[in-house]
Amino acid sequence: HPKTRDIKRMMNERLTPPVLDILKNAGNTAAELEYSAYVVGGFVRDLFLSRSTEDVDIVIEGDGIAFAREFAGRMKARVHYYKKFGTAVITFADGSKIDVASARLEYYQFPAALPTVEMSSIKLDLFRRDFTINTLAVCLNPDKFGLLVDFFSAQRDIKEKTIRVLHSLSFVEDPTRIFRAVRFEQRFGFTIGKMTEGLIKNAVKMEFFRRLSGHRVFGELRQILEEDDPVPAIERLAEFNLLVSLHEALKIDKKTVAALHATREVVSWYDLLFVDKPYMKWMVYLMVLMRGMAQQTTEDLCDRLELPPRHREMADAGRREADTFLHWIQRNPGIKNSELYQRLFGFRVEQMLYVMSVTDSDTVKKHISRYILTLQHVAPLIKGKDLNEIGIAPGPLYSEILRKILYARLDEKVRTREDELEFAMRYANDPDGWWKRR
Ligand code: ATP
Known part of the structure; x- marks a missing residue:
């Protein structure tokens, strides 16, 4: 049985009214469709860490697409569906987004070595995630609004500041999670747990990365390089020999x-x-x-x-x-x-x-x-029109004159409009003269 806890108060204190409003509306919509809605993952983790997040991830026990269509209609938001995956992205007028996923049993494949156990569909969805700290879910339905569901001891790991995978085959399933482990560890000042660290070292030794597409590796590397301070994470990747395992030239020295x-x-x-x-x-x-x-x-x-x-x-x-x-x-x-x-x-x-x-x-x-x-940002004060007005015949000379004026302005040799007009006259009269060579 999962640990549950009412976190309504924490939500009221830490979330902005518009976000709370969206969450409540999502819960109402889901209830009317007889679904359960949960806000999950990074959003809940960041709520516990008192960090602001932009991404809202919602998991629907039921048909996520039907939910998204109904919810977007009510909120006057745009919606995109990905039928094949049962997911949707809702975009609000202010540009903020909500990801919606469907939790349905038939979608999930277990790693071969694990025994099949019966789980609620939300639990299965969370079990597929990368680290325990990303497995918290909060129910949004009106009768259970604010009920935190913690299946995998995420609260303990957040308290202990530890990054842990959910099971020992996690990096076999998806080696890019190693990059994610390092990114979260460094971003939050957490530590990768002992077991998880062992699994990373093993994955590197076994060269799990070889079969990973460059596209996926790059996606994760890029996210690391977009962090506020990517340097500690890069050093940590180097410590795990992850960078040289991508390419031997990626040696990191002092x-x-x-x-x-x-x-x-x-x-x-x-x-x-x-x-x-x-x-x-x-x-x-x-x-x-x-x-x-x-x-x-x-x-x-x-x-x-x-x-x-x-x-x-x-x-x-x-x-x-x-x-x-x-x-x-x-x-x-x-x-x-x-x-x-x-x-x-x-x-x-x-x-x-x-x-x-x-x-x-x-x-x-x-x-x-x-x-x-x-x-x-520097540009001449005068334009082609001005050259025309002082009687210079239109032609390719215009852009040459304006370019020379720009250079003169950059070098602070002209200041006013009059300076520029005088420069233009002299230049037009004698393009090969000293003005040009100056
Ligand atoms: P960020 O703040 O960087 O966006 P996030 O936790 O929201 O962090 P995302 O990359 O947006 O991370 O992923 C959203 C959720 O999807 C995560 O909370 C995580 O649980 C899950 N996830 C993402 N990538 C993987 C993966 N490779 N394996 C398992 N779960 C993943």
């Missing part, structure tokens, strides 16, 4: 660790300045991990991870381009803004953050941050 710490600082700096600007944080770390790899090795690793072409391009050619830039700027620390601009124009932010992460030179860092913060 220098790499130092560069990764520097990456964290650079990335935090950027995130603070540009809160909502999306970029591939994981890519910056990946490029740092790949630093100095020969082209063939890089290609092998990209093959292993099954990186899609555009990501591959950045990890390979994009990284080399960034290295070339670094090499050049280290030799030319006193460059003009216009030169810096021309060199960095077209660089992706990931490439620039990579350079900032791997260089020891404060001058280089300052150059790049100046480009990111100001130079890349």
Whole structure:
């Protein structure tokens, strides 16, 4: 029998009214359809840890798709079905999402060595999960709203700050869980339990990873590299020999660790300045991990991870381009803004953050941050229309003039509109003259 406990009070204290409202409505809808609804997994774990979560995962004992259709209709939300899996994603007007799954007996396969036991369908759903800390469920039906169901001692493990698998074949079933164990351990400051650690070591020794698709490995690695501070998790992966088991070139030495710490600082700096600007944080770390790899090795690793072409391009050619830039700027620390601009124009932010992460030179860092913060936004005050008005004949010369004005502005040689117009006149009269060479 599972441990149960009323956690209504905890929910009222820790969840926001809109989230509580959604949960109550979900429970009402389920009850009307004669189903049971549970909020499960990371959501409940994070509730216990007092951490905020965005994802709401609901498991329906019954037809999850029928529930999702009805619930989305009531909440005026959009819904997507995955018939084959009996799952649905509900998206609300504000962009927040709820995942819905169906718990039905016929869907589950037991690992061969385990005896078949009768379980309620919610218990079966939870039994398939990765770690005990992710197996808590809270009933949402009105008559049991807030009733916590703990089948696998999740509360104890959360209290003891321990990551434990549910059974000894867990990593045989799905070796990507090893990456997840490390990610949760480091994110929450927990420790992987002794038995579980033994199972990880065994899985690495037996090379369970060989048969895993690159796509799945990469998915988990990427999630680690997107963590707030991925460095301890990367060190832990290295400790388990997990990285070299993916590719022998992924050896982590002191220098790499130092560069990764520097990456964290650079990335935090950027995130603070540009809160909502999306970029591939994981890519910056990946490029740092790949630093100095020969082209063939890089290609092998990209093959292993099954990186899609555009990501591959950045990890390979994009990284080399960034290295070339670094090499050049280290030799030319006193460059003009216009030169810096021309060199960095077209660089992706990931490439620039990579350079900032791997260089020891404060001058280089300052150059790049100046480009990111100001130079890349500089534009001439005048437009083609203005050139027309001062009598310059339209043609390819326009873009040349405007480009030269941009460079003059970057180097602070023009300030006002009048400066720019005068520059344009002189340039148009004598494109080969000293203005151009200045
Ligand atoms: P995060 O905060 O990173 O989103 P999460 O716990 O919500 O963490 P997800 O990756 O979103 O993790 O997965 C949702 C739930 O699905 C988890 O709580 C976990 O129990 C389950 N899960 C995910 N991946 C696996 C897996 N490989 N094996 C078993 N269960 C998994």
